[in-house]
Amino acid sequence: MISLENLSCQGLINDTNLSLEATCNLQTQQEIWPLLFQGLGVLATLAAVLVALHQARIARKSAVEANEVVIKQQNNMRLRQASRVVAWIANDPKTGNSHVHVENGSDDPIYNVVVGDDQIPGQQVVEYQIIRAGERVDVGLVSDPCAYKQGTEMVVFIKFDDPLGHVYIRDPRNDAGLYEYGRCLD
Numbered sequence: 001m002i003s004l005e006n007l008s009c010q011g012l013i014n015d016t017n018l019s020l021e022a023t024c025n026l027q028t029q030q031e032i033w034p035l036l037f038q039g040l041g042v043l044a045t046l047a048a049v050l051v052a053l054h055q056a057r058i059a060r061k062s063a064v065e066a067n068e069v070v071i072k073q074q075n076n077m078r079l080r081q082a083s084r085v086v087a088w089i090a091n092d093p094k095t096g097n098s099h100v101h102v103e104n105g106s107d108d109p110i111y112n113v114v115v116g117d118d119q120i121p122g123q124q125v126v127e128y129q130i131i132r133a134g135e136r137v138d139v140g141l142v143s144d145p146c147a148y149k150q151g152t153e154m155v156v157f158i159k160f161d162d163p164l165g166h167v168y169i170r171d172p173r174n175d176a177g178l179y180e181y182g183r184c185l186d
Helices: 029-082
Strands: 007-014 019-026 085-091 096-104 108-117 126-131 138-140 158-161 168-170 179-181
Touching: 007 029, 007 138, 029 168, 029 179, 096 108, 096 126, 126 138
Parallel strands: none
Antiparallel strands: 007 019, 085 096, 096 138, 108 126, 108 158, 158 168, 168 179
């Protein structure tokens, strides 16, 4: 296609013969090369922008995946720390009485600790504001010594918050596993 910008024409009308002479010249190749290079530059710029957008999308996807891995590792670390908090009943060999013990074997203190459940025979409810990391607490005598049989393990109900406010519960009525109850909203 020839545009009018690239076409220059001259004309002459002869009255005697009623003839029309027209001379038209296209621009030379030397004048077209700059336009061709300009078009190629536009295409190269467009290609570079598309490549940059694609790389940005890949980088964003990688960042999201890396963030998910970090969150999963943090959750696993929190659960590992929480699983090191235990409560059990032990027999005192000196007195023959059964005592409830709580040990915080984690690296962090635990807060709002509730030990025992009055719905479980032999367990009384005792609350502590904080049990420090590595601390072992003798909660006290079992309220119903008949509920505890010598030589058997009895898991004690315990509920506590970790330093980030996540609430954990270990309930003997639910296979004594440790469950994250949720996040404390206080």
